[in-house]
Amino acid sequence: MNKLQLRRYAKLLAKTGVNVRKGQWVVVQAELDQPEFVEMVVEELYRAGAGKVTVEWSHQALTPLHYKYAKQEVLEKFEKWEIEKLEHRLNELPAMLYLESADPDGLKGVDQDKFTAVRSARSKVIKPYRDSMENKYQWCIAAVPGKAWAKKVFPDKNLGNTGVDALWDAILQASRADGPDPVRAWLYHNDELAAKCDHLNRLKLVSLEYRSSNGTDLKVGLIENSTFCGGGEETIDGKYFNPNIPSEEIFISPKAGEAEGIVYSTKPLSYQGELIEDFSLRFENGRVVEVKAKKNQALLEKMISMDDGAKMLGECALIAYDSPINQLGILFYNTLFDENASCHLALGRGFNECVRGYESMSAEELHKKGINDSLIHVDFMIGAKDLDVVGVTKSGERVQIFKNGNWAL
Numbered sequence: 583m584n585k586l587q588l589r590r591y592a593k594l595l596a597k598t599g600v601n602v603r604k605g606q607w608v609v610v611q612a613e614l615d616q617p618e619f620v621e622m623v624v625e626e627l628y629r630a631g632a633g634k635v636t637v638e639w640s641h642q643a644l645t646p647l648h649y650k651y652a653k654q655e656v657l658e659k660f661e662k663w664e665i666e667k668l669e670h671r672l673n674e675l676p677a678m679l680y681l682e683s684a685d686p687d688g689l690k691g692v693d694q695d696k697f698t699a700v701r702s703a704r705s706k707v708i709k710p711y712r713d714s715m716e717n718k719y720q721w722c723i724a725a726v727p728g729k730a731w732a733k734k735v736f737p738d739k740n741l742g743n744t745g746v747d748a749l750w751d752a753i754l755q756a757s758r759a760d761g762p763d764p765v766r767a768w769l770y771h772n773d774e775l776a777a778k779c780d781h782l783n784r785l786k787l788v789s790l791e792y793r794s795s796n797g798t799d800l801k802v803g804l805i806e807n808s809t810f811c812g813g814g815e816e817t818i819d820g821k822y823f824n825p826n827i828p829s830e831e832i833f834i835s836p837k838a839g840e841a842e843g844i845v846y847s848t849k850p851l852s853y854q855g856e857l858i859e860d861f862s863l864r865f866e867n868g869r870v871v872e873v874k875a876k877k878n879q880a881l882l883e884k885m886i887s888m889d890d891g892a893k894m895l896g897e898c899a900l901i902a903y904d905s906p907i908n909q910l911g912i913l914f915y916n917t918l919f920d921e922n923a924s925c926h927l928a929l930g931r932g933f934n935e936c937v938r939g940y941e942s943m944s945a946e947e948l949h950k951k952g953i954n955d956s957l958i959h960v961d962f963m964i965g966a967k968d969l970d971v972v973g974v975t976k977s978g979e980r981v982q983i984f985k986n987g988n989w990a991l
């Protein structure tokens with residue numbers, strides 16, 4: 583892979599992604615797949631002003647071993663030092679950079695019940711920390727190729743390193759990091775997304791209606807005084823950062839408890855290492871009342887039974903059918919990419935920052951307004967070539983937002 587281009591990508595993650603503050607502590611979480619690239623990232627973070635950079639390595643192949651040999655209560659238990667680490671994070675608020683490269687099938691064969699139980703028990707301990715840190719620090723999720731992941735995406739190119747190189751190319755292209763100045767490209771991209779958000783926010787919509795020939799016919803209520811967001815975000819104290827690279831979506835947190843109708847998935851959903859395929863969800867009074875899936879229906883049912891919020895919507899995201907990622911025509915088996923290729927919804931937790939004035943509201947107030955709460959937030963794709971989206975205003979005016987899969991604004 584071209585080292586100069588990787589260096590440009592590393593700089594993009596440091597500057598545009600986490601947008602590190604002078605002297606700030608940055609934690610990088612990475613798998614063992616691309617140590618040389620991680621070196622570049624660490625150097626670019628220091629060059630961008632980081633005071634301290636810590637790398638936390640992980641190795642996905644260990645997870646199935648832990649689940650095979652360790653007892654559930656052992657996996658659920660938090661050691662004292664782990665709690666102290668969470669507290670330390672909460673006090674120091676380091677910027678976080680997550681480099682994803684794991685094998686989409688890497689958790690295959692792991693006991694699903696045990697996995698869900700452990701995850702839910704651990705989430706309960708982590709959640710209060712996560713909630714009190716929310717919107718206070720910069721973070722960025724981006725990707726680097728792993729061998730098994732590359733093999734999954736490009737099964738035919740698995741001779742030597744060609745699969746990994748092909749995945750690098752796809753990641754850089756999808757992330758708008760394949761040109762001479764990715765940081766500049768992102769300035770332009772963020773401006774464009776912000777202009778779309780402004781347009782939508784001026785309409786003051788109360789609901790969105792989705793329709794396509796595959797059977798999707800869904801109406802979703804929106805929260806009063808909520809805003810569409812996209813691209814970069816700001817921390818409560820005003821530091822701009824890009825939580826996802828790539829990011830093509832304009833999204834809003836819908837009103838929990840207001841969804842009516844049926845929606846059909848248009849891409850497989852990768853959940854806990856398994857693919858849920860060809861599924862539909864029927865909503866009544868905002869909650870899923872019926873699911874059907876051609877593959878892994880039981881897993882989908884388990885997912886929505888995680889808690890009450892798992893049956894309700896936490897995100898409506900709009901992405902043009904002609905988006906660069908969809909045009910690549912690659913299924914990445916990774917939400918960061920696949921969600922940016924298609925209009926999607928998410929079941930579970932919503933986004934506080936989509937409500938105007940959220941900074942001065944308590945979690946309870948936000949929940950009351952309609953921001954959904956759950957241990958999960960799982961995106962699923964509903965974009966189709968003929969998807970129409972209509973926004974309805976308070977006075978009942980209907981505004982065409984998407985026509986035939988693309989922006990109509």
Ligand code: ZN
Nearest residue numbers: 831833899921
């Ligand atoms: Zn999304």
